[in-house]
Amino acid sequence: MDNQCSQIMILRRKLQSKLAPMRYEHSISVSFTCMNLAMRYGYDLDRAELAGLMHDCGKRYSDEIILKKCLKHGIEVTDAEYKALPVLHAKYGAWLAEHKYGIDDAEVLSAIRCHTTGKPEMSVLDKILYIADYIEPRRYKAENLPVIRRLAYEDLDKTMYAILAGTLDYLKKKGGNIDPMTADAYEYFRKLEGEPNELKGNG
Numbered sequence: 001m002d003n004q005c006s007q008i009m010i011l012r013r014k015l016q017s018k019l020a021p022m023r024y025e026h027s028i029s030v031s032f033t034c035m036n037l038a039m040r041y042g043y044d045l046d047r048a049e050l051a052g053l054m055h056d057c058g059k060r061y062s063d064e065i066i067l068k069k070c071l072k073h074g075i076e077v078t079d080a081e082y083k084a085l086p087v088l089h090a091k092y093g094a095w096l097a098e099h100k101y102g103i104d105d106a107e108v109l110s111a112i113r114c115h116t117t118g119k120p121e122m123s124v125l126d127k128i129l130y131i132a133d134y135i136e137p138r139r140y141k142a143e144n145l146p147v148i149r150r151l152a153y154e155d156l157d158k159t160m161y162a163i164l165a166g167t168l169d170y171l172k173k174k175g176g177n178i179d180p181m182t183a184d185a186y187e188y189f190r191k192l193e194g195e196p197n198e199l200k201g202n203g
């Protein structure tokens with residue numbers, strides 16, 4: 001057994017004892033989906049597996065407790081995050097991964113940190129994790145999943161644009177708070193894809 005494999009097995013056991021069963025199952029599923037995308041795009045499989053496995057390690061508490069933990073550990077919380085608390089588990093998760101699970105790979109930590117909001121100029125691993133979280137095989141709610149799943153294996157940037165556009169559209173219709181980082185990420189990928197701004201003016 002190589003080092004990566006034994007590290008992953010130790011982390012899996014630890015995570016399984018901390019996360020709710022379905023959250024753990026989702027983490028495993030995201031981990032394998034990250035590896036699939038890494039195979040497709042020539043990215044490092046070990047890092048992809050680690051990022052996928054650990055991405056929701058912060059999601060073991062309620063949003064309110066995660067907020068308290070962020071404040072306690074000096075993790076910056078923006079005004080927008082106060083209004084959209086569910087995104088915070090990403091930042092908190094990156095902190096936990098580094099300080100409690102001993103992960104020091106900056107690319108892996110970055111991918112965990114931005115997996116809820118996305119951001120402009122995402123790295124290949126940032127995109128792989130964001131997309132894997134959306135398309136993993138146990139997901140079933142989003143109507144556009146078959147299209148996004150296919151697109152994910154064709155073009156990462158186009159997939160990012162499609163997911164972000166759908167997410168913003170959904171949040172606007174629902175009247176939910178949009179984190180400015182998600183809006184910035186959308187603008188970045190919209191421009192990259194040369195798409196018109198269809199969401200502007202929708203209220």
Ligand SMILES: [Fe+2]
Nearest residue numbers: 055056115116
């Ligand atoms: Fe998450």
Ligand SMILES: [Fe+2]
Nearest residue numbers: 026055056133
């Ligand atoms: Fe997730």
